[in-house]
């Protein structure tokens with residue numbers, strides 16, 4: 001697809017999502033606006049059940065919005081497409097395929113030649129540091145390794161946008177830190193635009209160019225906090241005064257909700273917490 005540098009990679013315009021339950025309308029997302037620049041990494045944090053996953057699924061084209069629209073590089077989202085790659089908390093590898101064949105799966109669907117598949121799979125297995133495990137079965141791998149394979153598989157599709165829904169949520173704390181560092185490296189090499197949902201403020205700050213703090217349901221953006229920390233970021237950055245200040249600032253935002261405030265236009269204004 002042609003890249004248009006003047007357009008945001010992702011535009012979320014006045015999106016509403018409502019479900020009906022027992023004939024009652026429940027609005028989960030209301031008049032939601034956000035622009036994401038090419039190559040930008042945006043972390044989503046917010047109260048549980050506020051609509052973060054629902055929004056990611058709408059951007060992915062898996063469920064329709066009730067009102068408003070989403071554009072990826074100027075093209076309206078109506079269904080899932082190869083321009084968007086999605087990754088979830090629970091890795092979804094095929095247990096009967098080895099690592100190589102799991103990563104190759106999407107390329108087979110895209111009808112790439114055997115030679116092309118081999119070149120792409122080997123490149124991405126190398127990127128996630130698992131080239132020595134290409135013949136292993138998923139059952140032989142740790143949780144962190146499985147998520148690295150999932151990431152390699154999504155990247156092999158070469159989507160413009162990565163949608164990540166708590167991808168490290170099921171990992172132990174140490175593996176999670178390693179994955180964050182690896183994701184930062186991989187993202188900086190691939191320069192994809194990323195929407196990353198997490199419950200972990202540290203993770204959101206460590207990875208994000210911007211942290212989007214969601215309001216309570218119905219979701220709107222309460223504040224877009226720009227994270228001005230140099231890259232690449234080392235895990236020890238968590239101890240730095242600047243990092244701690246960002247963490248505390250976002251923690252306060254997450255614990256201070258005045259009822260019935262309309263934040264609908266704040267998704268277009270970046271705030272500099274520092």
Ligand SMILES: Nc1ncnc2c1ncn2[C@@H]1O[C@H](COP(=O)(O)OP(=O)(O)OP(=O)(O)O)[C@@H](O)[C@H]1O
Nearest residue numbers: 019020021028046047048049050051052053054055
């Ligand atoms: N298909 C559906 N029908 C009815 N309600 C739904 C449906 N899908 C989601 N919801 C409701 O929408 C709200 C938002 O859910 P969502 O999973 O998007 O929140 P979240 O912010 O990702 O939550 P968490 O942080 O706990 O993962 C919840 O109250 C949920 O019950």
